[in-house]
Amino acid sequence: MAAPRIAVHKLASCDGCQLALLNLGEDLLALAEAVEIRHFVEAGWVDEEAEVDIALVEGAVSTPHDAERIRAVRARSRLLVAVGACATAGGVQALRNEGDLDAWLGRVYPHPEWVEAAPRCEPLSAHVPVDLELPGCPVSGAQVVAALASLLRGAAPAPARDAVCMACKRAGHVCTLVAGGAPCMGPVTVTGCGAVCPGQGRDCYGCYGPAAQANTPALMRRFRALGLDAEAVARRFAGIQAGAEVFAKARYQALHDATLNRERLERRATAREEREGQG
């Protein structure tokens, strides 16, 4: 049997998920012997047009050119794997979807008209069918190798669904939310990182995206009870995984609460002024 052909592509991203491969050490050399790497620009293989069995794609679609590229990659790949938060949810740069792109470009570039950008920064799935999504920021080498191993044996890897809390409890970390009083995102964030933040004694900030059945309203009430104002609660959901739908909804809810709260305070202030004016 011929060695399976692999391609690694990169769109808008920090290159961090490709490090899942470049940081494999000796295993990278072993992997390169077990498969036929056809395209992996950062590592030195260049053949953008190669037909492959598995394409690993890092990065979000954020320019018209990249939208064309991902369609071409899809057409030449038997299986397409979205690797990392940028490819699965747009990544941290999806935060720009909520702003005025022209104004934002104008804030960073003196000549925004020289810069090509699509109106929105989107995950691969907004443009093409995706066979498997690995959602972390960054994904780990173990995740990518395990996914490749399953796919190469013709099996579909089971995606993680549990919350970080499960991994955190198994590791025996002290709960940063209950015991530490920190606004930990662990209860609503999918596992895969190995509860790395609580392991460092700090609150999870949601970089792996939403867990299945994430109870965001309950966690948001808890954050308010910890003393976070509505804007600060909204910012907890406006991080690396801002583009993930569950987190986006939670953010809008928090901002809506903030607006209602502000309006209520304003009405109260107006009423008080009127009373004092009459008095």
Added chain:
Amino acid sequence: MSRRIEIRVPALARVEGEGALELAVADGRIEQLRLRIYEPPRLFERFLEGRDPHEVPDLVARICGICPVAYQMTAVHAFEDLAGVDPGAWVAAMRRVVYCGEWIESHALHIHLLALPDFLGYDNAVDMARAHREVVSRGLRLQALGNEIIRLFGGRSVHPVGLRVGGLHRAPRAAEVAALRGRLEDAVVQAEALVRWCAGLELPEDAQEFTCVALRHARDYAIERGRIVSSRGHDLAPAEWERHFAEHQVPHSTALHAHLDGAPYLVGPLARLNLNHDRLPEATRDLVRAAGLALPSRNMFHSMLARALEIHFALVEAVRLLAGYGEPEAAAVPVAVPAGVAFAATEAPRGLLWHRYEVGADGLVRRARIVPPTSQNQARIEADLAAHLEAFGLHRDDEALRRRAETVVRNYDPCISCSTHFLRTVEIRRR
């Protein structure tokens, strides 16, 4: 002689991020030469507006997967400096150890996976490893060790989570530190061997004039603190950066170009070594002598040797800083960031990294400005390419010209993902 030839190469490989190089040669002269950076703009500076300073380190890490610590470190220093808070000697020492880890990881990756295949005539490290297995394995082990330092202090090597405004989130246990320190000590001989091996490589001769810029510290080989100095006599506090350095946009790049007093300049390992070799520990200075390297060097191809020497330095430094390690009572101090303007500069693996934040009365960031090393080096890379390719000989065949041009660019270890606010196609046109 009048040749009109057009060459197009589909991708500039072994650099981080995406962009292109275009070279037009007419009648044996370079008509146009430009690095086109079209990595999509990611607009980080805008995302930081409206954020609490304590949220900034986790966000700025995402500018670069290869050097997240540099971005985090520069941000935390800026806010602590504005707040007038010094988290103390333990935090300072441990942060320097983490930064040493990132230098080791990034430099070892660049030497072995990105740059070295150029000098040994391979397309990639895997092909190179078939003939030079021990060299590649040694490099990958050093890279892994750099990653382990970062992991010990930050839970993972890419986008670590240990650094915070005010200190570290967690102090490693003494037993964990002792185990790692032993492995670092054992690796020093591997770094020595790497330096001697790099010194033996046949490099292109190429003396050029360029201005070097780096941080300089009164006592240490500057990494995370110091004043901004240049080979032309500048000596500036980080807050004075804007007085002498200016960024401008060019139509062919999503990375801004930076100039020092109107001219290109060099940041990175060779600039640091040229300006600060007197601050290296004795053991690394001995290696500079053993390698036969006369400093300051005007040959940009000494950059790889400079990286190897900095790996040695970083190992020796981490071993020194971890000697007698004790767990502190607290790994961080509380920091309330007041309104005002925060500045900091540190030495990322690829060179000087400068941050500026305006903090409002509500305690949130109102405006951010981040100047990464690669955008500072862009103008210098274009100048180097023009000078080097003319000296190399524009009459040479297209394949030789293309390979040499790529080698020149990769020698800077450009980090394109970092610099966008950067390469995909190499295009050589001759008319």
